[in-house]
Amino acid sequence: MNFMILDLILLAIFLIAIVSFLIIRRKNLKREGLLFLYKTNWGVKIIKHFGEKNKKLLKVLSHVSVWLGYALMVGMIYLFGKIVWLYLFNADAVRAIKVPPIMPLIPYLPQIFKLSFLPPFYFTYWIIILAVIAITHEFFHGIFAAASNVKTKKTGFGFFPFFFPVFLAAFVELDEKVMTKKSNFSQRAVLSAGTFANILTAILGLLLLWGFFAAAFAPTGIVFDDYDYTIKNISNITMINGVTLVNPSYSQIAGLIKPANNSIYIGDQEFKKVTGFSQDKTLIALYYESPAIKAELYGPIVEINNAKTNSLTAFQTEMARYSPGDPITITTIVNGEEKEYNLFLGQDPTNKDKAWLGVAVYESQKGIVSSIVSFFSSYKDPHIYYQPKVEWFQFVYDLLWWLILISFSVALVNMLPMGIFDGGRFFYLTVLAITKKPKIAEKSFKVITAVLLALLLLIMVFWVKGMI
Numbered sequence: 001m002n003f004m005i006l007d008l009i010l011l012a013i014f015l016i017a018i019v020s021f022l023i024i025r026r027k028n029l030k031r032e033g034l035l036f037l038y039k040t041n042w043g044v045k046i047i048k049h050f051g052e053k054n055k056k057l058l059k060v061l062s063h064v065s066v067w068l069g070y071a072l073m074v075g076m077i078y079l080f081g082k083i084v085w086l087y088l089f090n091a092d093a094v095r096a097i098k099v100p101p102i103m104p105l106i107p108y109l110p111q112i113f114k115l116s117f118l119p120p121f122y123f124t125y126w127i128i129i130l131a132v133i134a135i136t137h138e139f140f141h142g143i144f145a146a147a148s149n150v151k152t153k154k155t156g157f158g159f160f161p162f163f164f165p166v167f168l169a170a171f172v173e174l175d176e177k178v179m180t181k182k183s184n185f186s187q188r189a190v191l192s193a194g195t196f197a198n199i200l201t202a203i204l205g206l207l208l209l210w211g212f213f214a215a216a217f218a219p220t221g222i223v224f225d226d227y228d229y230t231i232k233n234i235s236n237i238t239m240i241n242g243v244t245l246v247n248p249s250y251s252q253i254a255g256l257i258k259p260a261n262n263s264i265y266i267g268d269q270e271f272k273k274v275t276g277f278s279q280d281k282t283l284i285a286l287y288y289e290s291p292a293i294k295a296e297l298y299g300p301i302v303e304i305n306n307a308k309t310n311s312l313t314a315f316q317t318e319m320a321r322y323s324p325g326d327p328i329t330i331t332t333i334v335n336g337e338e339k340e341y342n343l344f345l346g347q348d349p350t351n352k353d354k355a356w357l358g359v360a361v362y363e364s365q366k367g368i369v370s371s372i373v374s375f376f377s378s379y380k381d382p383h384i385y386y387q388p389k390v391e392w393f394q395f396v397y398d399l400l401w402w403l404i405l406i407s408f409s410v411a412l413v414n415m416l417p418m419g420i421f422d423g424g425r426f427f428y429l430t431v432l433a434i435t436k437k438p439k440i441a442e443k444s445f446k447v448i449t450a451v452l453l454a455l456l457l458l459i460m461v462f463w464v465k466g467m468i
Contacts, residue, residue, distance in 0.1 A: 003122070003395070004122070007107075007122045007123050007124055008123070010123060010124060011107070011123040014123075014127065018159075022036070022038065022159070025038070028040060028156075035158050035159065035160055036158070036159040036160075037156055037157075037158050037159075037171065038156045038157050038158075038159065039154045039155075039156040039173070040154065040155060040156050041154065041155065042155050042156075043139070043142075043155045044152050044153075044154070044155055047139065047142035047143055047146055047152050047155070047172070048146050048151075048152065050143050050146070051142065051143035051144070051145065051146020051147045052146055052147070054143070054147070055147045058143065058144055058147035059147060061144075061196070062144065062147075062185070062186070062189035062193075063189075064196070065144070065189055065192045065193050065195075065196040066185065066188050066189050066192050068192065068195070068196055068199060069188070069191070069192030069195060069196075069415055069423075069426055070430075072195055072199075072411055072412055072414075072415040072423075073415040073416070073417060073423055073426070073427070075412060076412045076413065076415055076416050076423070077416070077417075079412070080416065080452070080455070083101065083459065084455050084458070084459055087101065087458075087459040087462040087463060087466075088458075088459075088462060099113050099115070100460065100463055101456070101459045101460060101463050102456060102460060105126070105130075105406065106126070107121060107122060107123040107125070107126040108120075108121060108122070108123075109121050119398040119401060119402070120398065121402060124399075125398070125399050125402050128399065128403075129399075129402055129403050129406050129407075130169075131170075132201065132403065133198060133201060133403075133406060133407055133410055134169045134170035135170050136197040136198070136200075136201055137170070137194040137195075137197050137198055137410070137414075138155070138169075138170045138171055138172045138194065139172075139197065140193040140194055140196060140197035141172050141174070141190060141191075141193050141194050142155070142172040142174070143193075144189055144190045144193035145172075145174050145179065145190045145193075148182050148186040148189070148190065149178070149182075150174055150175055150178050150179050150182060150190065151174070151175040151178065152172050152173065152174055152175075153173045153174065153175055154172075154173040155170070155171070155172050155173070156170070156171055156173070157169070157170050157171070158170070158171055174190075184429050184432060184433045185433075187425075187429055188426055188429050188430070188433075191422045191425055191426045191429070192415070192422065192426060194414060194422055195410075195411040195414050195415055195422065198407045198408070198410050198411035198414070199407070199408070199411050201403070201407040202403075202404050202407035202408045202411070205400055205403040205404040205407060206404050208400055209379065209397070209400040209401065209404060210379040212393075212396065212397060212400060213379055213380060213386075213397060214379070216388055216389055216390070216393040216396070216397065217380075217386040217387065217388055217389065217393065217397070218310075218386065218387060218389055219310040219311060219381075219384045219385070219386055220300070220302050220310055220333075220385050220386060220387040221300035221301050221302035221303075221309055221310060221332070221333065221384070221385040222300060222301050222309055222310075222311070222312055222314075222315045222361075222383055222384060222385065223300045223382070223383050223384065223385050224301070224359035224360060224361055224383075225360055225361055225362045225383075226359075226360045226362070227287050227288070227290055227292050227293040227297075227358055227359060227360065228287070228288050228290050228292075228349075228356075228358045228359065228360050229285050229286055229287045229288060229360070230285070230286055230288065230349070231283055231284070231285050231286075232266065232283070232284050232285075232286060233282060233283055234248055234249075234253055234281070234282055234283065234284055235247075235248065235282070237253060237266055237284075239265075239266070240253070240265065240266060241265050242265065253284070266286065269349075271286040271287055271288060271289055288349060288358055290346060290356065290357065290358020290359075291343045291344060291345055291346045291356070291357055291358055292343075292357050292358040292359050293358060294343070295330075295341045295343045297330060297332065297341055297343075297357075297359065298332060298334060298339075299332035299333045299334040299339065300332055300333050300385030301315065301330055301331070301332050301359075302331050302332065302333055302338070302385065303329075303330070303331035304318045304319070304328055304329070304330060304331075305318075305328050305329055306329075306331075310384070311384065312361065312383060312384075319355060319357065320355075322345055322355040323345070323353075323355050324345055324346060324347040324348075324352070324353070324354070324355050324356065325344055325345060325346075326344065326345050326355060327342065327343070327344050327345075328342075328343065328344075328345060329341070329342050330343065330357075333385065345357060346358065361383050416452065417445075417448050417449070417452070418448075418449045418452050418453070419445070419449045424445060424449060427444070427445060427448065428441050428442065428444070428445040429441075431444045431445070
């Protein structure tokens with residue numbers, strides 16, 4: 001049976017079980033705003049025992065937690081600024097982003113929006129990951145509070161009946177009267193403890209992912225980034241498709257060259273199509289009329305004439321065996337199935353004696369976001385295609401991958417200095433610790449919350465505009 005069918009059956013069973021449980025135990029259910037809170041004493045003794053028994057360790061970790069909170073807050077503000085800039089000044093990128101900027105994490109999100117760069121996100125993943133993240137997040141709030149002699153009164157789960165599925169989060173109910181009397185630093189430590197737990201979860205998930213991947217996957221092919229292209233200065237282009245140009249301008253060349261599948265002759269060289277102009281309108285990128293682009297080669301290359309290409313070295317060694325004009329059969333993986341391409345090798349534009357397929361492999365981009373992505377995926381070569389040794393290994397791998405991504409994302413978002421997140425109160429206490437004036441801290445908190453909410457509304461407007 002298809003796993004998606006099993007997953008949907010599990011979703012139905014889960015919803016029936018949750019609704020039945022809440023009806024039976026409705027005495028424990030209390031409404032607060034749009035939420036229904038199921039309050040219980042589950043875990044209160046464990047939180048108290050662990051927090052009081054490990055006070056010295058938790059006091060040391062409090063400093064790590066607080067400074068990690070600041071690092072995450074700065075990182076989230078930076079990323080938020082990048083997102084705002086993208087939505088305001090890059091309309092093409094906005095149209096390419098199909099998911100709304102404000103979107104709850106729901107099962108099947110990549111499938112709904114056809115986000116091929118993300119693995120499937122099943123309901124099974126959703127409920128397991130949400131439970132792990134929510135419970136550890138709230139447990140850390142509780143034990144750090146207990147280390148400061150703040151009692152956890154109740155634990156429980158929150159439900160949002162107006163959204164599907166109904167389960168939302170776990171919570172711990174602290175003794176707020178005692179909490180507010182504690183030192184400013186102790187309060188910040190308790191507030192940042194949840195995100196600290198999320199980061200620890202992400203790190204543990206990453207270690208598990210590394211070990212599991214090494215044992216469960218094998219290199220099968222190579223992944224190419226693009227077809228070969230060249231960069232030309234517009235001032236050096238004197239002829240396009242037989243039309244002689246004198247002192248060519250941007251507008252003149254833009255009128256002659258159009259992104260298309262038709263061949264383009266720049267001087268006596270043949271190209272397939274244009275990728276675009278540089279921002280200063282002086283450079284242009286052109287794809288060569290390569291065997292790969294003519295054949296519309298797509299997917300990881302796993303074989304050349306039945307020879308395995310499970311590494312870049314194996315691919316290069318196999319290609320060196322051929323000469324320009326030789327016929328070859330390239331096997332790739334497309335949508336999980338093997339696909340064959342029969343083509344003739346060309347001449348390398350830089351070396352006419354060398355056989356040429358016309359695929360390109362690039363180095364990783366530099367930058368904060370790309371560096372983070374590179375670190376989290378450093379356990380594998382980005383240009384190698386791996387396959388699971390057993391089919392269901394892919395399911396486990398994707399589960400761990402989502403756990404890491406969501407844990408890290410929750411940690412970042414939760415430290416955004418807005419009223420609805422821990423970062424809001426954390427920001428208020430920080431300003432209070434610096435100024436010693438509650439009125440200034442309160443005003444600063446309200447202003448930054450209002451600014452961030454306004455920016456969120458603004459990018460939603462630009463997203464809608466980009467989709468129209």
